[in-house]
Amino acid sequence: xxxxxxxxxxxxxxxxxxxxxxxxxFFVQKSxxxxxxxxxxxxxxxxxxxxxxxxxxxxxxxxxxxxxxxxNIKVIDPxxxxxxxxxxxxxxxxxxxxxxxxxxNGKCKEYTLKAILEKEDTYIKTNRxx
Numbered sequence: 001x002x003x004x005x006x007x008x009x010x011x012x013x014x015x016x017x018x019x020x021x022x023x024x025x026f027f028v029q030k031s032x033x034x035x036x037x038x039x040x041x042x043x044x045x046x047x048x049x050x051x052x053x054x055x056x057x058x059x060x061x062x063x064x065x066x067x068x069x070x071x072n073i074k075v076i077d078p079x080x081x082x083x084x085x086x087x088x089x090x091x092x093x094x095x096x097x098x099x100x101x102x103x104x105n106g107k108c109k110e111y112t113l114k115a116i117l118e119k120e121d122t123y124i125k126t127n128r129x130x
Contacts, residue, residue, distance in 0.1 A: 032119070039120060041084050042116075042123065044080070045083070048080050049089075052073045053127070064100060064108040065100070067098065067100070069088075098112075099112045109127075111127050112125070113125040
């Protein structure tokens with residue numbers, strides 16, 4: 001009897017399972033990398049807002065505003081006001097949060113900026129001590 005050439009059904013199943021596991025691992029890692037990239041975007045935006053508040057707004061006015069937007073903080077890229085999910089700072093769904101404190105007539109002495117991250121704890125920046 002002549003030996004048949006080719007693969008057995010079991011060999012094909014093993015190769016298919018192995019390929020499926022590799023694809024699953026690839027997509028899980030890709031998802032993690034994408035989330036980490038969005039977290040980095042959020043940190044960059046919060047840092048830009050922080051430095052704009054400290055160096056530009058507070059430097060010119062001597063106080064912090066009750067709310068921030070591209071209308072009163074003009075020195076940063078307008079695209080940074082929108083989080084990676086497409087929500088603007090101030091929207092209920094936004095991952096960016098600005099919380100003023102110790103305010104009197106629209107002039108605040110303190111604030112907290114937060115970015116809610118996917119893969120890390122919330123990223124927080126607070127005002128400098130003046």
